[in-house]
Amino acid sequence: MAEGRLFTMGHTAGKESIYCLNTGNGETVWSFSYASPLVDNLHDGGPGATPTLDGKFVYTLGRGGQLYCLSAETGKVVWSRMLQEDLDVELPEWGFTSSPLILDNQVVLEAGRVVSYDKLTGRKNWQTKRHAAGYGTPALLESGGQPLLATLDCDGLRIVRSSDGKEVDFQSWESPFLTNSTTPIVQGDKVFISTGYNVGCALFRFSGSSLELVYSNREMRNHFNNCILLDGHLYGFDGNSNLGRVVQLTCMNFATGEVLWKKRGLGCGSLMVANGKLVLLSDKGDLVVAKATPKSYQELCRSRFLSGRCWTMPVLLNGFVYGRSARGQLTCLRLPAE
Structure with a gap:
């Protein structure tokens, strides 16, 4: 917007x-x-x-x-x-x-290859070798002043140079149903990835030439919507959409993988962060505002927002939330001032 x-x-x-x-x-x-x-x-x-x-x-x-x-x-x-x-x-x-x-000047995508086009002309700059396509988006990783790209495809986590697409390193991270669908979360030299179907999550440190595993666990299994990283903590949905009743909103320490709290009842929803608050959309269309704190789940308000299946992340602008259901219902709602 x-x-x-x-x-x-x-x-x-x-x-x-x-x-x-x-x-x-x-x-x-x-x-x-x-x-x-x-x-x-x-x-x-x-x-x-x-x-x-x-x-x-x-x-x-x-x-x-x-x-x-x-x-x-x-x-x-x-x-x-x-x-x-x-x-x-x-x-x-x-x-x-x-x-x-x-x-x-590039537009970059993950599409069974990582590919770069000139954003003004559409001329192809480079492409990588073919791999099992992922469903997330490339993320920028800066290392030693060099812009790199981190992508999660259905073979694994890939680091490539943004200048020519040359692969720098690769870590296998396979999904049992070829459904790696999230975008790597990058902070400094750390790269976090997460996958559903009981695969779990992992944090890697990039040394400049290789990825080194910091931890992995099954406490944050994002099916398709990404976690949000705020003040050293990840907030995201752990579990699969086909088992929405047992999916849990989870707060995890980014550096260590320690879980601080979990909360059921929102299904396989989506979330964003604004002004120190979590703005959550349940998979059944409830819009929820909660405090973004590692202490505990603290809900502030809730309202029916959309109907039907809701997997698309809402957008916030100037106090208004815009949301869309899977059937194309588009709704705008004003959030409370406080």
């Missing part, structure tokens, strides 16, 4: 659409549509990536691998690439879901 406009995506009758909406009233400013598979394996399907706004341009990735750069003002196509053909990769089981990462 920027300058009174909200960018989102959806799927209707065999077509994906990119929408630019007015944040004040929800009216459509412009939209752009294209044919795309639904990819609704064990869920509702539709786009799985978040639009990335960079200055005058918005970058999106469709479930079928349709990469677009559009004018944020008009929705006009600046350039596009079809990743299945351009990268010589197959459609992953769950489609393409990497949100475009803008790094200087």
